[in-house]
Amino acid sequence: xxxxxxxxxxxxxxxxxxxxxxxxxxxxxxxxxxxxxxxxxxxxxxxxxxxxxxxxxxxxxxxxxxxxxxxxxxxxxxxxxxxxxxxxxxxxxxxxxxxxxxxxxxxxxxxxxxxxxxxxxxxxxxxxxxxxxxxxxxxxxxxxxxxxxxxxxxxxxxxxxxxxxxxxxxxxxxxxxxxxxxxxxxxxxxxxxxxxxxxxxxxxxxxxxxxxxxxxxxxxxxxxxxxxxxxxxxxxxxxxxxxxxxxxxxxxxxxxxxxxxxxxxxxxxxxxxxxxxxxxxxxxxxxxxxxxxxxxxxxxxxxxxxxxxxxxxxxxxxxxxxxxxxxxxxxxxxxxxxxxxxxxxxxxxxxxxxxxxxxxxxxxxxxxxxxxxxxxxxxxxxxxxxxxxxxxxxxxxxxxxxxxxxxxxxxxxxxxxxxxxxxxxxxxxxxxxxxxxxxxxxxxxxxxxxxxxxxxxxxxxxxxxxxxxxxxxxxxxxxxxxxxxxxxxxxxxxxxxxxxxxxxxxxxxxxxxxxxxxxxxxxxxxxxxxxxxxxxxxxxxxxx
Ligand SMILES: [Ca+2]
Ligand SMILES: [Ca+2]
Numbered sequence: 445x446x447x448x449x450x451x452x453x454x455x456x457x458x459x460x461x462x463x464x465x466x467x468x469x470x471x472x473x474x475x476x477x478x479x480x481x482x483x484x485x486x487x488x489x490x491x492x493x494x495x496x497x498x499x500x501x502x503x504x505x506x507x508x509x510x511x512x513x514x515x516x517x518x519x520x521x522x523x524x525x526x527x528x529x530x531x532x533x534x535x536x537x538x539x540x541x542x543x544x545x546x547x548x549x550x551x552x553x554x555x556x557x558x559x560x561x562x563x564x565x566x567x568x569x570x571x572x573x574x575x576x577x578x579x580x581x582x583x584x585x586x587x588x589x590x591x592x593x594x595x596x597x598x599x600x601x602x603x604x605x606x607x608x609x610x611x612x613x614x615x616x617x618x619x620x621x622x623x624x625x626x627x628x629x630x631x632x633x634x635x636x637x638x639x640x641x642x643x644x645x646x647x648x649x650x651x652x653x654x655x656x657x658x659x660x661x662x663x664x665x666x667x668x669x670x671x672x673x674x675x676x677x678x679x680x681x682x683x684x685x686x687x688x689x690x691x692x693x694x695x696x697x698x699x700x701x702x703x704x705x706x707x708x709x710x711x712x713x714x715x716x717x718x719x720x721x722x723x724x725x726x727x728x729x730x731x732x733x734x735x736x737x738x739x740x741x742x743x744x745x746x747x748x749x750x751x752x753x754x755x756x757x758x759x760x761x762x763x764x765x766x767x768x769x770x771x772x773x774x775x776x777x778x779x780x781x782x783x784x785x786x787x788x789x790x791x792x793x794x795x796x797x798x799x800x801x802x803x804x805x806x807x808x809x810x811x812x813x814x815x816x817x818x819x820x821x822x823x824x825x826x827x828x829x830x831x832x833x834x835x836x837x838x839x840x841x842x843x844x845x846x847x848x849x850x851x852x853x854x855x856x857x858x859x860x861x862x863x864x865x866x867x868x869x870x871x872x873x874x875x876x877x878x879x880x881x882x883x884x885x886x887x888x889x890x891x892x893x894x895x896x897x898x899x900x901x902x903x904x905x906x907x908x909x910x911x912x913x914x915x916x917x918x919x920x921x922x923x924x925x926x927x928x929x930x931x932x933x934x935x936x937x938x939x940x941x942x943x944x945x946x947x948x949x950x951x952x953x954x955x956x957x958x959x960x961x962x963x964x965x966x967x968x969x970x971x972x973x974x975x976x977x978x979x980x981x982x983x984x985x986x987x988x
Contacts, residue, residue, distance in 0.1 A: 477673075477714045477737060478775060479892055480525025480572065481807070481882050482814040483511055486783060487529055487553050488538060489835045490817060492847035499835070499846070501554035501562045507838075510864065514569035516886070520868075522820065523882040526572040528675050528716075530783060532559065535583055538852065539829065540576070541677060542583035542645045546662035556669075563670045572672035574714060579659050580678040581645040584625070588658075589646050593628040595635070601652045604638035604684065615640030616681060616689035640681065640689070650683045650698065663706055673714035676736065679729075680719050691721070696728060699735035716740060716777050727770040738777045738812060741767050745779050748809075749791060752802045755924035757907035760805050761898035764909070768810060768896055778811035780819065787818070787825040787832050794824060797979045800877050801924055804981045805907065807881040808920040810896045820878040821867050824856055839865035884950060884983060890916035891983070897939050899967065903932035906976070912940055917986040919947075919959070923976045930975045939965040945986035954982050 491503030504527075511524040531540030534550050549559050566573050582589055592599040606622070615621030621640035628635050639646045648655050666674070676699075683694035699717070706713045715736040719726045723743045729735035747763030750756075767776055780802050781788045792798040799822055806813050818836055825832040830853055837859040838845030844859040856862075867873035885891045894911030901908060905925035911918040923929055944960040955976065960968045 474773075474893055475714070475737070475775070476572070476712065477526065477812055480812065481523065481885065482526040482528055482574070482777075482812060483522070483524045484528045484779075484782060484814055484816045485530065486539075486817060486833045487532060487550075488852060489833055489846075491836065491838070492849075492851070495848045496552075497847050497849050497851045498552050500552070501549075501558040505562055505565045508565055508569055508571065512569045512571050519879060519883045522879055523886045524571060524815075525886075526574060526672070526714075527566065528574045528814065529576060531576040531578055531677075533578070536585050536644075537583070539833070541578050542581065542585075542642075543578050544583040544585045544587075546658070547665045560669065567670070572714070573670075574673045574675055574716070575666060575671055576677055577663075577674035578677040579648065579662075580681045581639065581641055581647045584639075584644040584646055593625060602649055602655055603646050604649045606636045606638075609636055621689075638684070641678070647681070647684075650694070656698070660702070660705055663702070664709060667706065667709050667713060672712070673716070673737070676715060676717045679717040679736070680721065691719075691725060691728065696731075696735060699729060700733050703734060703736065714738070723766055723770045730771075738775055740777045740779060740782075740814075741811065743767070744776075744811070745781065748778075748805050749780055749788065749802055751907075752798050752805065752924055753792060755905040757901065757903075757905055757922075757924055760907055760924075761900070761909060764809055764896055765898060774810040774893070774896070776811045777814055778806060778809060779814040779816070780806055782814070782816050783833055784829070785832070786827060787816070787823055789819075789822040790824045790826050794822065796822065796874060797926065799874055801922055801979055801981070803874075803878055803881060804920075804922050807878075807885050808891060808911070808983060809909070810894075810911075813885075815878070820875050821862060821864055822874045823862075824858075837863040839863050880951070888916065888918060888950065888983070888985075889913065890918045891920075894918060895940070897936065899934050899936045901932045901934050903929050905929065906932050906934075906972075908934060910936070910939055910941070917941060917945070918950075919956075919982070919984040919986055921956075921976075921984065922981040923979055926978045928975045928977050930972070932972045932976075934967055934970050934972070936961075936965070936967040939967075941965060941986070943988065945988060948985040948987060950983040950985055951981065954984060956982065956984055959986065 488499045490499040491507050492499050493502035493506055511522050513521045532549050532553055533543040534545045534548050535542050549556050563573050588599045588602050591597045592603045610622055613620050613622040621638055622636045623639055623643040624634040624636055637646050680690040682698055683692045685692040685694055716738045717736040719739050720742055726739045744763045744767045747759050751759035825834060834853050835846040835851045835855050840860045842848055843851050844855045844863060867875035890911045890913045894913040897910040899908040905923055907922040907924055909920050941961040942963050942965055944958055946958055947956045955974045962968050
């Protein structure tokens, strides 16, 4: 009996210990995609490995160490944890947003084996690979469309055909969406097909179940190959339901079903949707259940860039608050510009300081940040699209170090001066600023996952936000104006902090003194006594 009692006592102590230990354990990590910074790559323009003037998979492999060398202790790489590859499927266009085969790679970019190698080399360095998935429409060259021109084809209903010209030919944004095609005959003449994006991008007809089956099949193909997820192009337009041409209930439901499918194949799959709309509307894609893992926050991007263009801290904090209202767990994709928009450097009139401030707002904020290739070196470019997707400027060597022959598109003027190699040597360059911020983000967990508390100030240009998690409290501060400011009052309605905190600067010298919060979390009278210089930024660790 005694022995048993001893045994029970020991067991109890053991269980108590386990309980204590597990209580001390940090919370399980969030989804991997909430811990990384993504980098968007236009393969055609990143790096040409075989001298045909076109960027390719092997070219990306050559440059992977620039993005992430796989060693967390080095800081001379960008610290990128995921890449989004713009379309890699075969396509007749230079950009690839009109796919002609969903289960193959564009021969301009290499072979499927090359792509496989790219995935392996990325994974070796801790970089995940997400590919563009262009599923609303295909290329008019796609064999499915070729076949569907025949009214008797089994593929006829894979596209939206009308025997007669529709009464209303307008697409979702008003321009013409209906075309006739040679050879697409019906008994009275040519039939009409629906193609709101372009005559050569006919919309798939998702009312035909075989279309969904084919897209599921492609999903499986890439996941089995080791791809970590998909960026879904033009996600709003899958189903047309009568006069509803975007965000239709069936479209939203389609993504929720698709998510069930891909999570069953791989529970760590990540998808990010291009629902180019206001934040409130994007939220509908998660009702009643999640539609994709993340969505790009277009409103946020406009506001972050805008708040730097004409300095307004309130605009930036308001934008983050709005995104967090819609996605309270911070599970959204943030960015400044992408391949469809004028490049950041051009929008900000090539002002280096403003570009640094924009990067600061993006990389110290909640969400999963995306950087568009070249943004980190201030590559310029305004539309047409080809000019915002130009070859990467690596060095002052032949064709910017991009290729040993004439590239598919002329490089930006000034590439001999502005390139990765030159910025690498300049400690104050935009590139080194990005490296510093991303590496800081990678090492400070509250910067990635901390709750977000904006602090308001009577100084319009002073951006202040707390990033708080259980074991770390960070204060992010930026003066968005090119003038020094002084004597600003700060106020915070509520925060989880209370008491006096010591400050420790994570970005160099700091002028901030100890900060105290009242019992109910409001900021005790805190004035910035000394001056904050023009466009200065701080990340401050608060310690009890
Ligand atoms: Ca090439
Ligand atoms: Ca559609």
